[in-house]
């Protein structure tokens with residue numbers, strides 16, 4: 182029996198969580214997967230209720246689970262997800278970006294994975310005022326973190342077979358940030374030399390932002406530093422059709438948290454039109470991770486089924502307004518469950 186901590190989140194969080202739970206329940210009962218979703222309170226609602234965005238009890242529940250599914254959190258996100266990423270050493274932030282049929286993507290062939298270092302960089306929280314008119318932020322970069330994120334990216338690239346080609350591009354700004362980004366670039370080159378079957382190249386982050394728009398279908402795996410990855414993955418998600426369909430995973434050695442790449446979208450909260458695909462596809466990544474960790478064939482099937490059903494409903498035009506459709510959040514969830522029924526559990 183898997184114990185999965187489930188954080189409903191803020192803003193559109195509870196709406197897309199409800200949709201995702203419906204899909205998970207249908208999948209688990211169809212495939213006979215023993216999974217208990219444990220409700221965990223965290224975020225703005227928890228802060229208002231208990232005075233802490235991540236109460237002790239919630240942290241205990243997360244520590245006692247196999248993995249966590251987390252909907253977006255509002256203003257207190259840093260106190261929850263940034264804290265958990267560091268506490269649990271979830272060093273790899275994996276953000277797949279894919280254009281499914283029916284999506285308004287810049288190019289039909291978009292299918293890439295952004296592998297973002299998740300623990301260092303200017304997000305380390307080392308910001309200081311110098312007097313009243315100047316401030317500095319420290320960009321932390323260590324060989325250990327660079328080596329392991331590069332390793333992770335090459336391992337992912339090796340598993341992918343896209344157009345018969347496997348490639349990793351390391352994105353940085355080592356021409357200006359010679360020490361920090363320079364160390365990252367050197368580590369990527371080091372790791373690349375051990376993967377002769379994976380094509381390796383480097384790109385400056387500004388050029389990458391441009392090429393993502395000019396020829397997005399040519400990217401396979403991008404490995405990059407924390408802040409560049411944060412920015413480029415939002416850009417890439419929108420290029421593929423919508424940020425509302427963008428999943429992500431925070432992976433460590435023995436634990437992982439799966440969450441949408443987007444925020445709590447307060448502008449559309451409560452309207453029933455939020456796109457639940459980001460959280461549903463994040464759950465698909467969770468099944469894939471469980472499959473790899475426990476050698477569980479049924480979880481591998483669950484992951485493949487989510488992917489197939491999402492592809493199928495989108496090709497029929499069942500999508501929320503952010504993707505150009507007219508369906509509501511729960512319409513999408515019900516359509517996926519119906520689609521699951523048609524597959525008979527064969528992914």
Ligand code: ATP
Nearest residue numbers: 424425443444445446447448449455456457459503
């Ligand atoms: P954060 O800083 O936490 O990333 P943000 O306010 O910058 O938050 P988001 O909350 O991600 O950004 O929202 C950006 C835009 O994308 C908003 O217009 C929002 O409505 C839209 N959006 C985000 N997620 C979804 C979704 N699941 N469905 C539909 N629209 C979404």
